[in-house]
Amino acid sequence: MVIPAPQPRSTTHRSPPGEVTCAVCGSESRQVMFRAGAPEQAPDLDLRPGEPLRSTMGHWLQQCPRCGYAAPDISQARPSAARVVGAAPFRSLVSEVAHPPLSRRFLAWAHVLEETGAMHEAAEAMLQAAWTADDLNRQDLARNWRLEAVALWRSGPGLDAEQQVRVVDALRRAEAWDGAADAIAAMLRDQPPEAVRQVLALESRLVESSDARRHTVASALPPPARRPHVAHQKLAGRSSLFGWFRRLFGRR
Numbered sequence: 217m218v219i220p221a222p223q224p225r226s227t228t229h230r231s232p233p234g235e236v237t238c239a240v241c242g243s244e245s246r247q248v249m250f251r252a253g254a255p256e257q258a259p260d261l262d263l264r265p266g267e268p269l270r271s272t273m274g275h276w277l278q279q280c281p282r283c284g285y286a287a288p289d290i291s292q293a294r295p296s297a298a299r300v301v302g303a304a305p306f307r308s309l310v311s312e313v314a315h316p317p318l319s320r321r322f323l324a325w326a327h328v329l330e331e332t333g334a335m336h337e338a339a340e341a342m343l344q345a346a347w348t349a350d351d352l353n354r355q356d357l358a359r360n361w362r363l364e365a366v367a368l369w370r371s372g373p374g375l376d377a378e379q380q381v382r383v384v385d386a387l388r389r390a391e392a393w394d395g396a397a398d399a400i401a402a403m404l405r406d407q408p409p410e411a412v413r414q415v416l417a418l419e420s421r422l423v424e425s426s427d428a429r430r431h432t433v434a435s436a437l438p439p440p441a442r443r444p445h446v447a448h449q450k451l452a453g454r455s456s457l458f459g460w461f462r463r464l465f466g467r468r
Contacts (some may be wrong), residue, residue, distance in 0.1 A: 239293035240301050241283040250275040258434035262385040277321050284310040286324040300331040319348045335372030339365045362386040396423045
């Protein structure tokens, strides 16, 4: 008799909906409480997590049904968030029917972050909006939002190696070939760690072949173990991928 190998268990967890008070408008609504678990597959080059976490984006953000405020936890709000949410640009954004509903949620969070000065966090949220467009095969939107994410990253404080690699990948996925090549050259001049050089070598080959498709970190850093993400815990020698997921969901 053949005994099947045990399957890895995801720790991603969705609690039953609970009542949450919006920190912006004070209204109560039922929201799903989501806790991110570690992925079991390698992340993309822009660090979009692998499965099973990859398919849970619909639970990453809560949104107030009254004022439209969106965040990982709407019971908390950045200073001045109420002013941003009440302004016309935000109202127009959350009601833009040309954009998919889930995308609008991430765009709303990105807008609040940008308007309250959190440029790098806004770039993260904008890139996540691009991921939702990828899933719907809306490459026009994904391209535009990746370029906006790059602009947000570059308008904030200096970028670390991890963020610079993600900028390179965003430019490549947006088919901004010259910009991606320039960003790769600039990073290589700074003599980054070996793992980063390996990723940049792959990005360079993809740019040269005008390949704008999704590729994973495992393509650049072949894993020695069966569980790909374990082999890629440190891209730039400073933070684990799981630590990045904790930052992604705002959990310190």
